[in-house]
Amino acid sequence: MERTCIICGVAANSREHVFPAALGGRRTNKGIYCDTHNGDYSELANIIANQMRFFNSQIGVVGDHQKSTGEVKPVLLIDPATKAEMWLTNTSTAYAEPRIVSATSHSKGGSTIEIAANSPEQLEAYVAELQKKGLNVRIESKGTPGIYYPGTLEGRLDLGGTYTGLRAIAYIAQTFLAHAFPELARLPELAPIKEYTLNNSGKDFAWWLNPYDEEHDPQRKRFSHRVIVGHNADDNVIYARISLFGAFHYGVNLGVAATVSSRSVVFVIDPLAKHPPQDLQKTEYDIAVGYSPKPKNLTKYLGDSIKNGEAKASVDALMRSIQDFQRENLAKKWLQELEETKPTDQETANLFFKRLVSVESGWVLRLIRHSRRNFSQAMSNFENGDIAKILRYYSENDELDPYSSDGLSDYGRMLLEISSAALVRKLIDDFFNGELDQDRMEMLLNGGQGLHTVCRVVLDEATLKVLGYAISDEVY
Numbered sequence: 001m002e003r004t005c006i007i008c009g010v011a012a013n014s015r016e017h018v019f020p021a022a023l024g025g026r027r028t029n030k031g032i033y034c035d036t037h038n039g040d041y042s043e044l045a046n047i048i049a050n051q052m053r054f055f056n057s058q059i060g061v062v063g064d065h066q067k068s069t070g071e072v073k074p075v076l077l078i079d080p081a082t083k084a085e086m087w088l089t090n091t092s093t094a095y096a097e098p099r100i101v102s103a104t105s106h107s108k109g110g111s112t113i114e115i116a117a118n119s120p121e122q123l124e125a126y127v128a129e130l131q132k133k134g135l136n137v138r139i140e141s142k143g144t145p146g147i148y149y150p151g152t153l154e155g156r157l158d159l160g161g162t163y164t165g166l167r168a169i170a171y172i173a174q175t176f177l178a179h180a181f182p183e184l185a186r187l188p189e190l191a192p193i194k195e196y197t198l199n200n201s202g203k204d205f206a207w208w209l210n211p212y213d214e215e216h217d218p219q220r221k222r223f224s225h226r227v228i229v230g231h232n233a234d235d236n237v238i239y240a241r242i243s244l245f246g247a248f249h250y251g252v253n254l255g256v257a258a259t260v261s262s263r264s265v266v267f268v269i270d271p272l273a274k275h276p277p278q279d280l281q282k283t284e285y286d287i288a289v290g291y292s293p294k295p296k297n298l299t300k301y302l303g304d305s306i307k308n309g310e311a312k313a314s315v316d317a318l319m320r321s322i323q324d325f326q327r328e329n330l331a332k333k334w335l336q337e338l339e340e341t342k343p344t345d346q347e348t349a350n351l352f353f354k355r356l357v358s359v360e361s362g363w364v365l366r367l368i369r370h371s372r373r374n375f376s377q378a379m380s381n382f383e384n385g386d387i388a389k390i391l392r393y394y395s396e397n398d399e400l401d402p403y404s405s406d407g408l409s410d411y412g413r414m415l416l417e418i419s420s421a422a423l424v425r426k427l428i429d430d431f432f433n434g435e436l437d438q439d440r441m442e443m444l445l446n447g448g449q450g451l452h453t454v455c456r457v458v459l460d461e462a463t464l465k466v467l468g469y470a471i472s473d474e475v476y
């Protein structure tokens with residue numbers, strides 16, 4: 001194999017991840033870039049890493065750099081209600097900084113500040129920092145541990161959603177090409193794409209592919225990435241087709257060079273595989289697999305895909321399948337625990353399911369929000385009458401209050417309590433009826449069954465408050 005840098009031709013020795021580490025790659029190829037050029041690409045590699053981190057963190061990918069700890073690298077997002085930064089993984093949410101919940105000033109001077117922090121240690125470090133700055137502060141008392149329920153956290157998707165993101169995609173294509181076809185990557189015909197990835201000169205090398213252009217492959221592992229690089233003999237195009245998480249699809253035209261025969265290599269990367277060889281499947285073909293010619297009016301095409309919401313639709317679809325995945329894992333985990341606990345009477349079962357529902361209260365809150373939103377959307381045409389009264393009640397009461405220590409309003413806390421109790425009852429019933437299998441557990445956590453249970457409770461609360469009677473028996 002050639003060992004020269006594909007950009008400058010000097011000896012390549014950089015320990016470049018063939019698959020940028022963010023793709024979950026666990027293989028390296030030292031023969032692609034020299035140290036200098038590897039360094040020059042670090043900005044693009046970072047863009048990929050940052051963009052993928054959100055999804056990786058939600059899926060629970062443990063990257064190569066976290067292998068020693070086995071921990072999922074969290075992603076930094078903004079809580080729009082408080083503007084606070086929060087670290088998020090598939091199983092946790094944490095404040096980047098302690099958060100001031102409320103402040104009361106005293107008539108004699110001074111004030112009491114209520115602060116929420118991830119841990120007593122984080123709070124102590126924070127107070128010590130303030131004291132170092134000369135502020136006269138001390139910890140008066142420590143509260144009890146609790147959960148904070150953020151609203152919808154916000155991040156930004158650039159990968160393929162902007163022109164820089166597409167340059168990052170072209171860089172992935174170029175690196176994989178060098179791995180699969182070292183001699184093609186060093187052809188003078190590829191100078192323009194290298195100029196593009198390295199110096200951002202030129203354009204229209206990479207574009208967004210429509211999800212419906214992507215053939216469905218049932219064999220493919222969920223959330224896997226696929227990179228195809230190849231050479232198409234019909235039009236001499238050296239191409240790549242990249243699909244990330246099975247959700248974002250891109251075409252890349254790397255250059256044109258004469259060839260008598262087509263060939264391609266398909267890489268499938270499973271970011272959830274813990275080690276080789278399951279992390280990577282490589283298949284060689286003597287045809288141009290997955291080749292898709294560059295669309296004629298690329299600039300217009302790009303603008304359209306971003307504007308008309310295809311990028312967003314892909315993100316939404318991916319988020320839904322990530323939620324399904326989390327729900328499956330959650331159900332599996334609790335069923336295992338249930339198997340070990342084996343409650344035989346109501347009381348032990350009650351304790352077990354109470355703990356389950358309280359640990360997973362974030363999911364319960366999601367059901368509550370979902371049920372209120374569903375009702376409001378379905379009934380939005382009613383401007384008068386009882387339904388309009390309930391709609392008004394809903395719009396006047398929010399479950400969330402970012403200025404409370406747990407992020408909930410009194411109303412939200414009350415809904416959480418009664419909904420949790422109903423779910424516990426349902427879980428106990430299903431368990432003793434022998435109906436609580438994986439499917440049922442998933443449905444109760446965040447599916448139709450759970451939603452149905454919570455909807456009834458939430459709607460009854462509203463009709464009782466507004467109309468004076470529980471309505472759910474008539475509706476359902």
Ligand SMILES: [Zn+2]
Nearest residue numbers: 005008034037
């Ligand atoms: Zn170089």
